[in-house]
Amino acid sequence: MAKKLTIVLGPTAVGKTGYAISLAERLSTEIVNCDSRQLYKELNIGVARPTQEELSRVKHHFIASHSILDPYTAGRFELESLDLLEQLFLRYDDIVMVGGSGFYIDALCNGLDDFPPADPVLREHLTKRVKEEGVESLRLELKKIDPQSYSAIDIANWQRVVRALEVTIATGRKFSSYKTSPLKERFFEIEKIGLCRNRAELYDRINRRVDVMIDQGLLQEAEGLLPMRQLPALNTVGYKELFEYFDGVISFEDAVEKIKRNTRHYAKRQMTYWSRDKEIIWHSL
Numbered sequence: 001m002a003k004k005l006t007i008v009l010g011p012t013a014v015g016k017t018g019y020a021i022s023l024a025e026r027l028s029t030e031i032v033n034c035d036s037r038q039l040y041k042e043l044n045i046g047v048a049r050p051t052q053e054e055l056s057r058v059k060h061h062f063i064a065s066h067s068i069l070d071p072y073t074a075g076r077f078e079l080e081s082l083d084l085l086e087q088l089f090l091r092y093d094d095i096v097m098v099g100g101s102g103f104y105i106d107a108l109c110n111g112l113d114d115f116p117p118a119d120p121v122l123r124e125h126l127t128k129r130v131k132e133e134g135v136e137s138l139r140l141e142l143k144k145i146d147p148q149s150y151s152a153i154d155i156a157n158w159q160r161v162v163r164a165l166e167v168t169i170a171t172g173r174k175f176s177s178y179k180t181s182p183l184k185e186r187f188f189e190i191e192k193i194g195l196c197r198n199r200a201e202l203y204d205r206i207n208r209r210v211d212v213m214i215d216q217g218l219l220q221e222a223e224g225l226l227p228m229r230q231l232p233a234l235n236t237v238g239y240k241e242l243f244e245y246f247d248g249v250i251s252f253e254d255a256v257e258k259i260k261r262n263t264r265h266y267a268k269r270q271m272t273y274w275s276r277d278k279e280i281i282w283h284s285l
Contacts, residue, residue: 003089003188007034007105008098009274010195011267013205015285017050019195020098024058027094032081033062034099034108037236040068042225045218046238048209061088068233078107082186089188102273105192111184118163119170126162138165148176154269159232194280196271203264210260213238222246237262 006027008020024031033039037047041064049063061084066072081097088095099105106112130138135158142165143150149164164175197205222242225234229243238259245255274280 003093003095005085005095005097005186005188005190007109007190007192008096008195009100009102009105009192009280011202011270012048012100012263013209013267014195014197014202015205016098016100016195017048017054019193019285020096021050021054021058024096027092027096029092029094029096030059030061030088032084032088032095032097033060034077034081034097034101034104036072036074036077036099036101036104037233038063038099039066039072040064040233041066042068042228043221043233043236043239045213045216045221046236048213068228068231071232074101074103074107075112077104078112081108085188095188100270102270109186109190109192119166122170123162123166126165130158130162135161138162141165142168146174146176149174152176154273156265156269159235190279192277192280194274194282195285196282197285202267206263206267207260210238210256210263214256218242219252237266 006023008016008023010016020031035047037043038049039062040047043049044064050060055063062077062081085095097105097108126138138158138161139150139155142155142161146164146168149168153160153164155161167173167175167178196202218238219242222239223246225239226243226246228234229239234240234243241250241255241258241262244250244258245252250258
């Protein structure tokens with residue numbers, strides 16, 4: 001019998017966790033997480049990690065499995081998740097994967113091109129420019145020298161912008177030119193199930209979930225992470241807004257409203273990212 005990986009994806013707060021657990025229970029299998037923040041053990045409330053009750057129903061992998069002190073990439077996820085799937089498929093014919101990180105899902109399904117290694121000096125210079133000039137300056141530079149990358153990557157993520165510029169400047173070859181290799185073949189069948197809701201309902205779920213996070217202690221969790229706020233993993237909605245509150249830049253009430261707004265914007269970017277993928281079978285909840 002063919003081995004099959006079913007990937008449950010969709011915007012934040014749409015209901016992926018519950019859907020994936022129910023599916024895994026029906027298939028009598030395990031779940032592989034592909035959320036780029038839930039894999040960090042230091043992050044819990046702010047990343048909507050599955051509850052202990054949910055984790056007890058189905059065995060999960062890549063949940064609280066790595067430290068924010070150890071930088072993690074989509075390329076590393078590709079290698080580690082493929083190794084894990086190879087082991088799991090010895091015991092199961094079906095595996096469920098769930099998450100909202102499109103880049104991680106693409107890495108697993110299609111593979112990543114062999115990008116050149118990072119240039120730490122150039123990256124430090126570009127990161128300093130982000131702090132001094134703002135990310136918009138670097139976005140415009142990327143648009144000028146590599147418009148294809150500008151259109152394709154998540155330009156709201158300054159780290160992606162820096163990486164695209166870094167590769168282009170360091171190699172003299174456009175970042176987008178590395179994305180031309182054929183897709184890598186996988187030893188298993190892949191089915192992508194996309195979950196969606198009407199916008200008003202999704203946004204209401206996002207707003208209510210943020211309120212629940214605050215009640216569960218998100219403020220205290222963010223305060224404990226303050227000494228590590230410079231780490232890339234903490235440049236994340238739900239934490240960075242509270243860091244602004246701790247800095248005295250905005251009020252607590254404004255920070256909460258900003259988390260809700262930025263989460264809604266993130267959900268919209270997720271849907272835009274996946275709209276290009278014709279392999280996704282969309283299910284309306």
